[in-house]
Amino acid sequence: MSSSALAVSDRLRATSRARHAKDRALMVLAWAALVVAVVPLVAIAWFLVEQGVRSISLEFFTSDPPGDLSASGGGIRNAVVGTLLMTGLATLIAVPAGIALAVFAREIGGRVAGSVRFVVDVLAGLPSIVVGIFVYSLVVVTTGHFSGLAGAVALAVIELPVIVVASDELLRLTDRRIDEGTRALGMLRWRSFLSVFIPTALSGIITGVLLAVSRAIGETAPLIFTALGNNFFTLDMNEPVQAMPLLIYRNALNSAFPAARDRAMGTALVLVVIVLAFNLMGRWIARRARPADQR
Template sequence: MSTAAVTDKRSTLRGATLPRWSPWAIAAGSVAVAIGIGAAAGLHSHVQWGLIAALLFVLATYGIAARVEGRRQAKDRVATSLVWVAFLLAVVPLVSLIWVTVQRGVKVLDFYFLSHSMGVVADSQPGGGIYHAILGSLEQVGLATLLGAPIGVLTAVYLVEYGRGRLARAVTFFVDVMTGIPSIVAGLFILSLMLILDMQPFGFAGSLALAILMMPVVVRSTEEMLKLVPNELREASLALGVPKWRTILKVVLPTSLGGITTGVMLAIARIAGETAPVLLLVFGNRFINANPFDGAQASLPLYIYQQYGAGAEPAYDRAWAASLALIAFVMILNLVARGIARWKSPR
């Protein structure tokens, strides 16, 4: 039998298939029909139009694929379509949030805004900046990292390398509980201690609350990274007569350093936007206070909350500009985490 005959025989065994451009054509048709339905029904919300288009896209994909390719292949295409719809439903709000923040935040975001504090500028007046808030956030988050990251990493090392029995189960249980506690609870806990000791609001109190919120995130991420280290590496080190503590220090931790650093960075990004503990414990300050251990201090999330609550148009512009700066800060942290993870990933 010739090669051409075999090719022809194989091609006859395959059923009809939709062209590669068919999903795009179905999507375009669904959007057009959804716009027509929305206009005819008097729907003015683009969200409603999008939901109608998504429903029509899934139904049209199943109907066309079932007619051309069969019901089995149609089910597979519907599953793929649902994944794309879910992806778009997750991405559209994020893109919309970033777009609105950039659009409204660039009005006053400049070097002057980044290098000056509010000082004597009233909330209803233009001017002022976020230098004092940036300084406060960096100090509070930095101190929280110095407290929370080592405790979290050491706790994860204990759970993975040494944890056995009731103590390990109790530690795991409390880590799970701490992961789900609201941030305001951590702030109230530190506030109760401050009231007992008759202390006034200061920046380090906010760092303590942020460290409490940071520790369970670091513990969970570090624990998963340590579990990924092959046991063969531990056994080889122990077989050479290396003590267990030195094996952990020289073999286990360097192997998982990239993942641990990524987890710490993500935990920092998680606490950088907390407002409730800072509102309770740090109290806010319109002037520059570079000492987190003495007096009230500002932070970016608290600055955004206070400015937006002022109710004046210049305050709204400052709040959106500070929001853009905070998003940029979190984005830079995530990019740094990804870069470190790639750099330190095992080869």
């Protein structure tokens, strides 16, 4: 009797040991996985800072690149301005459109709203290069030339689903009691949205917008088909416009030339700083808006 009890306890101890061994193995694997993911992050940061800082100077922001990629000197003024112009215009288009679509999906409801959500989901899942091709067919083929305007439209299409999804989710989360309160007060619906629902969701919507902008600023593929790029400084959105990602791409393809290589890395550093600024700002606002216990 006591011997069989001993056998049982032995077996229990053995399985317990096995389970704890597996537990430890999992720890090791999980930490190893984190290292695998974080090494590239650190490596990229190190690469950009170490190699990119050399190129940065006042001239880098105040002059345009030389016509010949292999020539040294010059800056990236046209690309910085082009990126800001196109992303700015894209955001001006996408923000009202995105919020309107989200309000529409919530207020009108039914099958039409379902199909709007479906179109938005499809857009969100599209590879950005396909968005570029779409806008090429719609704008570039129609107008007959590449332009900053086409680039802005492509970036707007990329921003749109991000903004709709963020706003939609937030409007859906609006407290039901608040909704009922506005109805009990006899508020008109447009008033409820303008004065109550959207302000309630505002910090979340701003987060969505900032994340959308941080995505759009770094996009290269759609601009190949729309903005095309340009070696000169221009404010005319009806002409081809340069952008930082395009400049990095074209110079990287010629990275056999030290000048092109340095220019690509300097621009990449500037681009990453801008993108991360928008991204972190968005996260910060989202975090601040959440109640303290959920942070």
